[in-house]
Amino acid sequence: MKQNKVIIVGGGLVGSLAACYFAKRGWVVELYEKRPDPRDPENLGTRNLRSINLAISTRGLSAINRLSPEVEKKVMDIVLPMYGRMIHNLDGSTAGQAYNVFGKAINSVDRGRLNEILLDECETFEGTKVFFEYSLEKCDMDAKTATFKNLKTGEIVSTSGDLVIGADGVHSVTRRFLQYYTKVNFEQVYIDHGYMEFEMRAKDGQFQMAKDHLHIWPRKTFMLIALPNLDKSFTCTLFMPWSKFNSIKTEEDLNTFFKENFPDSIPLFGQEEINLYFTNPKGSLCYIKCSPHHYKGNAVIVGDASHCTVPFYAQGMNCGFEDIEVLDTLLCQQAAPLINSKDAEQCQNVKTSSLTSDQIESALINYSACRPRDSASMIDLAMHNYIEMRHSVNTLSYKMRQWLEGKLYSIMPNTVIPLYTMVSFSKISYTDATKKWNRQTKALQSMVSVFSKLSFITAATLLIRYSGPRMGLRMPSISEIVKIFRK
Amino acid sequence: MKQNKVIIVGGGLVGSLAACYFAKRGWVVELYEKRPDPRDPENLGTRNLRSINLAISTRGLSAINRLSPEVEKKVMDIVLPMYGRMIHNLDGSTAGQAYNVFGKAINSVDRGRLNEILLDECETFEGTKVFFEYSLEKCDMDAKTATFKNLKTGEIVSTSGDLVIGADGVHSVTRRFLQYYTKVNFEQVYIDHGYMEFEMRAKDGQFQMAKDHLHIWPRKTFMLIALPNLDKSFTCTLFMPWSKFNSIKTEEDLNTFFKENFPDSIPLFGQEEINLYFTNPKGSLCYIKCSPHHYKGNAVIVGDASHCTVPFYAQGMNCGFEDIEVLDTLLCQQAAPLINSKDAEQCQNVKTSSLTSDQIESALINYSACRPRDSASMIDLAMHNYIEMRHSVNTLSYKMRQWLEGKLYSIMPNTVIPLYTMVSFSKISYTDATKKWNRQTKALQSMVSVFSKLSFITAATLLIRYSGPRMGLRMPSISEIVKIFRK
Numbered sequence: 001m002k003q004n005k006v007i008i009v010g011g012g013l014v015g016s017l018a019a020c021y022f023a024k025r026g027w028v029v030e031l032y033e034k035r036p037d038p039r040d041p042e043n044l045g046t047r048n049l050r051s052i053n054l055a056i057s058t059r060g061l062s063a064i065n066r067l068s069p070e071v072e073k074k075v076m077d078i079v080l081p082m083y084g085r086m087i088h089n090l091d092g093s094t095a096g097q098a099y100n101v102f103g104k105a106i107n108s109v110d111r112g113r114l115n116e117i118l119l120d121e122c123e124t125f126e127g128t129k130v131f132f133e134y135s136l137e138k139c140d141m142d143a144k145t146a147t148f149k150n151l152k153t154g155e156i157v158s159t160s161g162d163l164v165i166g167a168d169g170v171h172s173v174t175r176r177f178l179q180y181y182t183k184v185n186f187e188q189v190y191i192d193h194g195y196m197e198f199e200m201r202a203k204d205g206q207f208q209m210a211k212d213h214l215h216i217w218p219r220k221t222f223m224l225i226a227l228p229n230l231d232k233s234f235t236c237t238l239f240m241p242w243s244k245f246n247s248i249k250t251e252e253d254l255n256t257f258f259k260e261n262f263p264d265s266i267p268l269f270g271q272e273e274i275n276l277y278f279t280n281p282k283g284s285l286c287y288i289k290c291s292p293h294h295y296k297g298n299a300v301i302v303g304d305a306s307h308c309t310v311p312f313y314a315q316g317m318n319c320g321f322e323d324i325e326v327l328d329t330l331l332c333q334q335a336a337p338l339i340n341s342k343d344a345e346q347c348q349n350v351k352t353s354s355l356t357s358d359q360i361e362s363a364l365i366n367y368s369a370c371r372p373r374d375s376a377s378m379i380d381l382a383m384h385n386y387i388e389m390r391h392s393v394n395t396l397s398y399k400m401r402q403w404l405e406g407k408l409y410s411i412m413p414n415t416v417i418p419l420y421t422m423v424s425f426s427k428i429s430y431t432d433a434t435k436k437w438n439r440q441t442k443a444l445q446s447m448v449s450v451f452s453k454l455s456f457i458t459a460a461t462l463l464i465r466y467s468g469p470r471m472g473l474r475m476p477s478i479s480e481i482v483k484i485f486r487k
Numbered sequence: 488m489k490q491n492k493v494i495i496v497g498g499g500l501v502g503s504l505a506a507c508y509f510a511k512r513g514w515v516v517e518l519y520e521k522r523p524d525p526r527d528p529e530n531l532g533t534r535n536l537r538s539i540n541l542a543i544s545t546r547g548l549s550a551i552n553r554l555s556p557e558v559e560k561k562v563m564d565i566v567l568p569m570y571g572r573m574i575h576n577l578d579g580s581t582a583g584q585a586y587n588v589f590g591k592a593i594n595s596v597d598r599g600r601l602n603e604i605l606l607d608e609c610e611t612f613e614g615t616k617v618f619f620e621y622s623l624e625k626c627d628m629d630a631k632t633a634t635f636k637n638l639k640t641g642e643i644v645s646t647s648g649d650l651v652i653g654a655d656g657v658h659s660v661t662r663r664f665l666q667y668y669t670k671v672n673f674e675q676v677y678i679d680h681g682y683m684e685f686e687m688r689a690k691d692g693q694f695q696m697a698k699d700h701l702h703i704w705p706r707k708t709f710m711l712i713a714l715p716n717l718d719k720s721f722t723c724t725l726f727m728p729w730s731k732f733n734s735i736k737t738e739e740d741l742n743t744f745f746k747e748n749f750p751d752s753i754p755l756f757g758q759e760e761i762n763l764y765f766t767n768p769k770g771s772l773c774y775i776k777c778s779p780h781h782y783k784g785n786a787v788i789v790g791d792a793s794h795c796t797v798p799f800y801a802q803g804m805n806c807g808f809e810d811i812e813v814l815d816t817l818l819c820q821q822a823a824p825l826i827n828s829k830d831a832e833q834c835q836n837v838k839t840s841s842l843t844s845d846q847i848e849s850a851l852i853n854y855s856a857c858r859p860r861d862s863a864s865m866i867d868l869a870m871h872n873y874i875e876m877r878h879s880v881n882t883l884s885y886k887m888r889q890w891l892e893g894k895l896y897s898i899m900p901n902t903v904i905p906l907y908t909m910v911s912f913s914k915i916s917y918t919d920a921t922k923k924w925n926r927q928t929k930a931l932q933s934m935v936s937v938f939s940k941l942s943f944i945t946a947a948t949l950l951i952r953y954s955g956p957r958m959g960l961r962m963p964s965i966s967e968i969v970k971i972f973r974k
Binding site for chain 1: 671672673675677771773959961971973
């Protein structure tokens with residue numbers, strides 16, 4: 001029997017999850033990663049110690065669960081659940097805002113440790129080979145051949161397979177080759193804001209703030225956030241317009257800035273950490289949307305390679321993991337058309353490793369029919385959520401809507417669903433979530449509008465009826481109004 | 488005295504115009520072009536014989552005039568002015584639509600011959616070297632060094648200068664290097680339509696249709712257009728959704744398609760030319776927007792490399808030529824701040840070849856402050872004009888507005904200006920033209936709206952006053968209306 005081979009470019013989170021999935025479905029898997037093996041003690045120094053923390057939520061966990069409930073357990077052992085936002089006001093007071101009326105949580109997780117779990121898992125499969133320190137040099141997508149350079153020896157190696165998967169991140173080389181082979185609509189936008197990370201260390205072996213919340217200091221045009229780590233520290237990220245970053249030039253500027261905006265954080269960081277402002281790297285923020293994501297039955301890009309987002313909805317990795325679940329579902333559909341391919345249990349033993357290239361192409365066509373649109377919706381949601389996190393969370397209208405929507409949701413959980421719940425705690429597609437939310441917004445607005453019109457008419461009627469006599473006014477009757485038009 | 492050197496990548500229309508400008512301003516110029524010299528008789532076969540015709544209008548001519556009125560004369564000697572559109576209806580009838588109430592024309596021109604005029608011109612300057620068959624391999628934008636490969640010998644050469652200009656078209660390699668050096672927002676969109684060219688030959692040494700019009704067969708979702716050539720042929724282009732292209736599979740399909748849609752064109756083409764449908768190449772249509780266009784004072788991209796448009800406003804080359812005029816204006820402003828750098832005559836003898844790199848950077852910052860936005864507006868206008876050309880031109884509301892706007896324009900030519908005139912016959916920036924047109928649209932709409940409301944009130948009043956008695960209705964007086972609210 002034919003056994004398909006997949007070449008995966010990139011062994012980060014999404015690439016290593018893809019490797020697990022294809023191995024589980026019976027494929028020969030070759031995974032090529034540019035960086036050194038993160039599990040090798042020698043390479044500890046090469047691990048990227050500064051990167052925006054991750055929060056894994058329903059979509060990400062669902063993809064891991066479909067792969068293996070045991071792996072999901074391993075992941076859940078290293079996460080810290082966050083049940084809501086903790087808003088830090090200017091006066092030092094704090095206020096919690098639950099993410100979900102039923103108490104659901106998103107989970108702070110260490111990127112490196114999650115990656116290691118997935119790499120370990122994919123290596124448990126026979127027929128899976130992982131190559132570290134190999135960079136993609138060329139990809140012939142007609143011949144399904146990828147050429148890599150061994151970064152240690154300089155050697156050039158070529159490998160052919162039945163499918164090439166590009167999971168090589170925002171600067172994806174696979175994506176660049178895809179653009180040679182097919183017409184790719186493409187959008188890349190840098191936003192005018194950048195970010196910088198700080199560390200808030202544990203004190204006396206304890207967290208310095210509540211560990212079960214995502215902490216936010218919303219300051220309208222900028223914000224500081226903090227996510228808890230297993231070692232009881234917090235990784236804090238300052239998101240701010242570049243112009244604001246550039247305006248802080250001296251230690252005095254910096255101290256004034258922290259005193260005016262995040263006074264309660266100063267003792268928690270300590271002056272030394274704050275002073276790292278002048279040496280810490282600043283990161284830029286951009287998003288990338290493109291379409292299609294595939295070429296024939298030969299190649300497909302997934303994860304950040306196909307959709308890079310700003311981090312404000314914590315959906316980048318979740319969406320990338322969902323990519324792999326969707327891809328697997330569509331391949332299972334080809335291999336076993338008679339079962340419900342979305343059902344993890346029914347698919348438990350399905351093998352997709354002997355699909356023909358036509359079948360793979362059908363799956364990839366279906367993939368590009370939904371994922372580019374859904375990931376673009378996710379990016380739009382993340383752009384919108386930046387305004388929500390740094391500003392709206394502190395406004396009365398936002399709080400009122402959250403309250404009202406929360407109440408309606410708890411009464412009729414299938415009819416009204418808050419946006420945050422649809423995005424983070426459901427598997428409703430990002431596009432459908434956006435549409436549903438727009439409908440809900442309209443419905444709430446017209447409720448408010450009808451309510452205010454009724455109030456106005458009632459008030460005016462009451463005014464004329466009860467104060468009218470004093471003001472020389474009275475309510476005309478309908479027949480009187482009709483009469484003046486009659487001859 | 489310092490003499491700056493510019494390295495220009497790409498010797499197409501915009502690159503060769505740029506070479507002329509920099510040579511005129513005293514720079515040492517090196518121009519590198521990937522293709523062979525189009526003027527070399529040996530290379531006639533390599534000229535791209537099929538490409539959408541060009542129409543040069545005010546912006547393009549202005550840029551050539553600023554360079555040299557003599558060159559403008561040479562160009563005007565090889566153009567064919569088109570004073571309007573000639574609409575070909577389904578029944579074979581035709582109707583002319585002038586482009587401008589004052590009789591202005593756009594000019595059909597042969598890309599190859601225009602390119603030759605500009606290449607000849609730049610070679611008249613001492614200190615200008617043109618290299619053909621050199622492809623850009625690497626560009627170090629910090630060192631202002633470009634590395635080319637001699638395509639005939641395989642030799643690699645590097646050259647350094649004070650400024651690198653990328654005029655290397657839609658697939659610009661310079662742009663790709665620019666993206667390494669600076670954060671470039673980028674958008675590339677393929678539209679769902681493609682194009683195919685046909686030739687309508689001269690008959691008995693004569694044009695087969697009116698030579699002073701751009702001919703259009705508007706068919707709602709697709710269209711055929713024709714532009715005259717000096718050899719009395721027309722180059723015709725069929726623009727159509729890919730799905731429609733794909734639906735024509737047999738000769739019978741093709742003949743039915745032409746008979747149903749362009750019956751009057753069949754005898755003009757001849758069956759043989761129509762049958763080339765099955766072998767003629769099909770082109771795809773995309774646009775590219777990006778920003779910024781420059782890196783420090785070191786590099787800038789111009790023309791299609793920085794803005795690629797769909798061809799429906801015939802502004803691609805015109806905008807590219809305007810790029811060079813704007814760039815020259817901004818450099819002259821640095822070199823001679825006391826004169827009006829927009830005035831061609833005042834700048835006649837200005838040299839920009841001893842500008843410092845800071846001054847060049849200032850000019851490029853100003854360039855990126857306007858050109859990305861203006862060229863994006865041009866692209867939006869072109870996308871909109873596709874609908875106008877293939878459909879709106881045949882609608883009553885379009886014709887009424889054209890008529891009304893034309894009338895207002897002829898009475899007050901500074902207040903109301905039709906969009907086509909602003910784009911093709913003025914140098915108002917594309918962005919301002921779009922804004923002004925939106926304002927005009929709103930003003931016309933509210934005129935129509937006020938007019939229809941007044942008509943309604945007048946009609947209702949007249950109805951009640953004159954037919955009211957018979958219908959038992961009369962007009963109440965204001966005092967009667969007030970009275971019924973009074974006690």
